[in-house]
Amino acid sequence: MAGELYKKPIMFAVVATVVILIGTIVTMFYPMFTEGMHPRLENLKPYTALQLAGKDIYMREGCNNCHTQTVRPLKTEVMRYGEYSKAGEFAYDRPFLWGSKRTGPDLARIGGKYPDAWHYKHFENPQAFFAQSNMPKYGWLQNGKLATAEMEAHMKVNGFPYSKEEIADLASKTELDALVAYMQAIGSAVPRMAAQAAAVAMTEEKNPLEGDKDAHERGEDIYERDCESCHGDDGKGGIGPSLRDNIWLNKEGDISDGRIYEIIANGTANGMPPYAGQLDKDKIWSLVSYIRHEQRKSK
Amino acid sequence: MNDYQYDHQTVKGFIISSIFWGVVGILIGLWISIQMWKPELNIPPFFTFGRLRVVHTNGLAFGLGIGAIFGISYYIVMRLTKRPLLFPKLARFHLYLFNAAIALAALSLFAGMNQTLEYAELEWPLDIGVVILWVIFAVNVFGTIIKRKEEQMYISLWYVIATVIAVAVLYIVNNLAVPAGLTKSYSLFAGVNSANVQWWYGHNAVGFVFTTPILAMFYYFLPKSTGLPIYSHRLSIIAFWSLVFAYLWTGAHHLVYTPLPDWIQTLGIVFTLFLIAPSWGSVINGYYTVGSDWNKMQTNYLTKFFILGITFYGLQTVQGPTQAIRVVSQLIHYTDWVPGHVHMGTMGWVTMTTAASIYYIIPKIYGTEIYSIKVANIHFWLVLIGQLMFSITMWITGIQQGALWKATNPDGSLKYTFMEGLVKNYPFWQLRTIAGVIFTVGMLFFIYNIYMTIRKGKALAASRA
Numbered sequence: 001m002a003g004e005l006y007k008k009p010i011m012f013a014v015v016a017t018v019v020i021l022i023g024t025i026v027t028m029f030y031p032m033f034t035e036g037m038h039p040r041l042e043n044l045k046p047y048t049a050l051q052l053a054g055k056d057i058y059m060r061e062g063c064n065n066c067h068t069q070t071v072r073p074l075k076t077e078v079m080r081y082g083e084y085s086k087a088g089e090f091a092y093d094r095p096f097l098w099g100s101k102r103t104g105p106d107l108a109r110i111g112g113k114y115p116d117a118w119h120y121k122h123f124e125n126p127q128a129f130f131a132q133s134n135m136p137k138y139g140w141l142q143n144g145k146l147a148t149a150e151m152e153a154h155m156k157v158n159g160f161p162y163s164k165e166e167i168a169d170l171a172s173k174t175e176l177d178a179l180v181a182y183m184q185a186i187g188s189a190v191p192r193m194a195a196q197a198a199a200v201a202m203t204e205e206k207n208p209l210e211g212d213k214d215a216h217e218r219g220e221d222i223y224e225r226d227c228e229s230c231h232g233d234d235g236k237g238g239i240g241p242s243l244r245d246n247i248w249l250n251k252e253g254d255i256s257d258g259r260i261y262e263i264i265a266n267g268t269a270n271g272m273p274p275y276a277g278q279l280d281k282d283k284i285w286s287l288v289s290y291i292r293h294e295q296r297k298s299k
Numbered sequence: 300m301n302d303y304q305y306d307h308q309t310v311k312g313f314i315i316s317s318i319f320w321g322v323v324g325i326l327i328g329l330w331i332s333i334q335m336w337k338p339e340l341n342i343p344p345f346f347t348f349g350r351l352r353v354v355h356t357n358g359l360a361f362g363l364g365i366g367a368i369f370g371i372s373y374y375i376v377m378r379l380t381k382r383p384l385l386f387p388k389l390a391r392f393h394l395y396l397f398n399a400a401i402a403l404a405a406l407s408l409f410a411g412m413n414q415t416l417e418y419a420e421l422e423w424p425l426d427i428g429v430v431i432l433w434v435i436f437a438v439n440v441f442g443t444i445i446k447r448k449e450e451q452m453y454i455s456l457w458y459v460i461a462t463v464i465a466v467a468v469l470y471i472v473n474n475l476a477v478p479a480g481l482t483k484s485y486s487l488f489a490g491v492n493s494a495n496v497q498w499w500y501g502h503n504a505v506g507f508v509f510t511t512p513i514l515a516m517f518y519y520f521l522p523k524s525t526g527l528p529i530y531s532h533r534l535s536i537i538a539f540w541s542l543v544f545a546y547l548w549t550g551a552h553h554l555v556y557t558p559l560p561d562w563i564q565t566l567g568i569v570f571t572l573f574l575i576a577p578s579w580g581s582v583i584n585g586y587y588t589v590g591s592d593w594n595k596m597q598t599n600y601l602t603k604f605f606i607l608g609i610t611f612y613g614l615q616t617v618q619g620p621t622q623a624i625r626v627v628s629q630l631i632h633y634t635d636w637v638p639g640h641v642h643m644g645t646m647g648w649v650t651m652t653t654a655a656s657i658y659y660i661i662p663k664i665y666g667t668e669i670y671s672i673k674v675a676n677i678h679f680w681l682v683l684i685g686q687l688m689f690s691i692t693m694w695i696t697g698i699q700q701g702a703l704w705k706a707t708n709p710d711g712s713l714k715y716t717f718m719e720g721l722v723k724n725y726p727f728w729q730l731r732t733i734a735g736v737i738f739t740v741g742m743l744f745f746i747y748n749i750y751m752t753i754r755k756g757k758a759l760a761a762s763r764a
């Protein structure tokens with residue numbers, strides 16, 4: 001009886017279709033009609049025209065081939081990148097841009113991590129920040145103009161609200177402007193993690209490495225790797241402020257070693273990323289030693 | 300022998316086209332493998348890694364893979380139905396349209412027209428082209444099978460039919476999009492839901508492009524070239540139905556630890572583990588078939604291609620389920636382990652089986668023998684060494700990457716910055732390029748052998764005339 005199936009191609013095709021559709025319906029088709037597949041965080045905002053233009057460029061350049069946009073709920077991953085990804089963050093991404101390979105780091109929490117100036121400089125020359133980075137240069141996007149009529153059509157298809165002025169403004173922007181605007185929008189529906197701030201509070205503490213003659217040299221190695229691209233040679237300043245003068249957090253006057261430690265560990269709201277997850281205590285204190293050393297030199 | 304006039308021109312056309320696109324895809328693969336450790340080789344705007352990688356994957360999956368599948372499936376269908384294709388002119392048109400579509404696909408991907416869905420990057424006008432191509436294929440395959448002159452449908456035909464149906468469903472659903480101009484569209488699906496649809500598609504593209512049509516070749520050409528009958532018909536029935544049933548449940552193993560609802564992830568993992576059984580059903584069937592006379596490994600040069608091919612299929616289908624398990628996924632997901640896994644399947648199983656099928660077909664079409672078994676053997680060993688070196692290198696890199704990303708100091712802080720981890724990949728990535736070169740040289744021996752066989756065949760035909 002069953003053997004007959006292999007003599008009846010149409011019947012065979014029908015049975016095969018049904019067999020193929022069972023898993024399809026259960027795991028793909030049915031979930032589509034459940035609420036769990038369409039979550040949206042309350043403070044998730046649709047992309048602006050400039051941000052969407054940036055997302056289009058992200059897709060065009062295939063950034064997703066090297067960068068993911070999902071932080072998994074794993075301890076070390078949350079430490080490295082920030083809060084793990086929530087289902088409700090992606091309602092405006094058609095399609096999702098989670099990616100499947102991390103040749104470069106995850107970008108789910110890149111929004112707000114660095115100031116715009118960092119991104120411009122990094123896109124132009126990633127190797128200026130990380131000498132051994134294998135990321136291609138994208139400074140050439142500066143020569144690309146945004147097409148206003150096209151972008152208006154894109155906003156409409158996505159159903160995002162926009163104003164005529166917003167679209168007109170695009171004419172004065174470059175593709176690089178758009179990409180940076182998109183970078184800053186990624187993951188912004190979830191508040192940046194404040195968890196580490198509580199753990200690292202040591203305003204009153206003294207630098208335990210004081211008196212250690214080599215500490216500032218160890219600090220210098222780390223400085224050159226992680227800090228120099230923003231704070232310049234020997235702490236003279238650049239994208240980030242000078243570390244040699246007497247101005248801290250826009251205020252005149254010196255601050256304690258412990259306070260410097262806190263800034264490095266926790267970052268600031270103005271674009272200094274937190275390093276507590278990446279650098280252990282000894283490394284951060286050696287950076288403090290290095291900064292003090294440079295301050296003394298410049299006096 | 301030939302009672303029927305088979306349409307060999309179309310079969311041959313597809314095979315040669317697929318080899319051409321294969322060369323393009325492999326060379327771009329080498330290029331991007333160097334970009335991984337030498338970023339200066341990115342030449343914007345058309346030749347950056349982000350654009351070239353999709354030309355590489357699409358060129359090989361659709362150009363080499365689908366091209367060979369079209370041609371070889373037509374050959375198998377004609378032989379097993381004992382009649383020519385029902386619509387030979389349509390098949391010829393199919394061939395021309397295929398090449399036009401692949402050429403346009405490559406150009407559009409260079410230009411950055413990219414839906415950002417992996418293995419479904421082509422924008423909507425080309426998607427329509429692909430669907431037309433598939434419909435033509437389906438019409439010819441079904442038409443020919445319905446009008447067949449051999450009552451019983453052999454195993455290979457089951458796999459061809461399943462391929463035709465599944466790919467149609469997968470491709471159409473995943474590419475549903477709202478156009479926003481001729482070269483840009485936005486997916487109909489958003490966020491978490493789009494991720495689920497994409498990997499349902501993505502994993503089954505592997506299932507119904509890199510597995511079922513290749514199994515159709517395996518079940519047809521292994522007995523043909525060895526003269527040994529398939530070991531167990533019953534096993535092939537069980538393996539077939541359980542494979543096409545289970546595959547469709549497994550896509551979510553690509554989304555372990557993402558915001559996708561947990562139950563879909565778990566279901567995906569469970570069915571992925573189950574998939575070992577039907578996969579190994581075919582592996583065992585292959586081994587026991589040749590097991591009745593292992594001498595064939597020595598006396599018939601094609602046997603080792605098929606046996607090594609099915610061995611890599613077997614390893615692939617154990618490694619894949621292992622990766623799906625959460626604790627393993629944690630370590631190796633997003634690392635180079637995954638490309639290592641994929642390339643064992645494509646360079647080991649798919650390419651070896653397809654090449655062996657072509658070695659069988661081309662001399663048959665020209666009524667001659669293969670130009671050189673020695674060259675075929677050199678080809679075999681080079682692609683084997685190249686592929687093993689490629690995969691093993693990538694597995695080691697992947698484990699290292701995953702371990703460095705997870706490593707912590709005694710105080711709980713991360714031990715390595717992302718950069719410190721990346722730098723450690725460079726020597727492995729360089730080794731991978733060397734492995735790729737070895738594999739490519741192997742493929743050049745294959746192409747040379749096919750070219751010389753065709754030349755020999757043509758000279759023979761001329762002398763007969």
